[in-house]
Amino acid sequence: MQNKIVLVTGATSGIGFQTALALANMGAQVIITGRSHSSGESAVAEIKAASGNSKVDLLTGDLSAQANVRSLAGQFKARYERLDVLINNAGLAASERKLTVDGIESNFAVNVVTPFLLTHLLMDSLKASTSPRVITLMGGDVPAKLDMDNLQTERSFDGLNSYSQSKLAMMVLMYEFAQREKDVTINVCYPGQASTNMTRSVTPEMLPGFMRFIFPLFKFMVRDDDGKSAAKASRSSVYLASSPEVKGVTGKYFDTNCKEAAWSFAVTDAAVRSTLWKFVEQAAFHK
Ligand SMILES: NC(=O)c1ccc[n+]([C@@H]2O[C@H](COP(=O)([O-])OP(=O)(O)OC[C@H]3O[C@@H](n4cnc5c(N)ncnc54)[C@H](OP(=O)(O)O)[C@@H]3O)[C@@H](O)[C@H]2O)c1
Secondary structure, eight states: OTTOEEEESSOSSHHHHHHHHHHHHTTOEEEEEESOHHHHHHHHHHHHHHHOOOOEEEEEOOTTSHHHHHHHHHHHHHHOSOOSEEEEOOOOOOSSOOBOTTSOBHHHIIIIIHHHHHHHHTHHHHHTSSSOEEEEEOOSSOOSSOOGGGTTSSSOOOHHHHHHHHHHHHHHHHHHHHHHOOSSEEEEEOOOOOOSHHHHTOOGGGSOGGGGGGHHHHHHHTOOOTTHHHHHHTHHHHHHHHOGGGTTOOSOEEOTTSOEEOOOHHHHOHHHHHHHHHHHHHHHHOO
C-alpha cells in the first residue's frame, strides 16, 4: 500500500480504527475521520506510534449532517491530489427515532445518505487514481425485503431491525452504483460481529422480542476485548482495500472471511434499485 491514499470514515474507534491501523502498517497514507477533534487526534497519535507510519491525518465532522459531509469532502480535495481507496465505515445503530438537521431519520442519514453523498463528492478524486476502490460496510443479517414504505422508520421504529433495514438500503445503492460507475470498483463487505462502542451501546429494547431474553449473553459476547474482535472484523475491509486479488472486481459482496458471497434478491431487484436511487439522490442533492 506504499504511495496509496486511503480515507477511512469513523476510524476513531472500533473496526474503522483497526482498519486504518492495518493499512498504515502496510505503508499507506491514511486519513481518518471522526466527530471529535480530541478523540480523532488521539487515534492519529496511536496509529502513528503503533505503525511507525507518520502519514496519518485527521478530518473531523459529524457526518449525519450533509453540510459537514460536503465540507469534509472539500477539505479532502484541497489537501490531497487523489483518493485511491474510500472506506465508508462510519455507521450508526440508533436506539430511538431521531431526525438529523436535514430532517432525515438518523440511521438512514448516516448509513445510507452519507456514504452515497460522500462517494459522489469524492468521485473526481477517486478517478484521479489508477486503481480506485470504494468499500462500504454492511450490518448484520440481511433482511428478506427492503421496506420501501418505511425507509425512514416513519411508520415504525424497531431498534436493530431499523438499523438492518438501513444497511440493506445501503447495499442496494452500492450494488446499483457499481452497475452505473465503471471506472471505480465499488464493493460491500460484512465485518462480522465485534466488541465496539456500537455493539456495547445496544440496549435490550433495541433487540427483537425473543432476543431480549438472552440479552446478558449478548452483553457477554460483546464485552470489551481491547480491540481484538474489531481487529479481526477489519480483515474484509483491509482485504478489499489492499489485495491484488480484487483489482478490477466490482459490484460484489464479501463476507467476514473475505470470500465473495451471493447478493440476495432484496439487493438486486431492479425496481427497488431504481426507486431507491431516485429517493436517495433527491435526499442528498435535493434534485
Ligand atoms: N461491531 C459490529 O459487530 C458490526 C457488525 C456489522 C457491521 N458493523 C459496521 O461496522 C462499522 C463500524 O462500526 P463499529 O462497530 O466499529 O462501531 P464504533 O466503534 O461505534 O465506530 C463507529 C465509528 O463511526 C463514527 N460515527 C458514528 N456516527 C457518526 C457520525 N454521525 N458522524 C461521523 N462519524 C460517526 C464514530 O465516530 P465517533 O468517534 O465520533 O463516535 C466511530 O469512529 C459500522 O458501519 C457498523 O455498522 C459493525
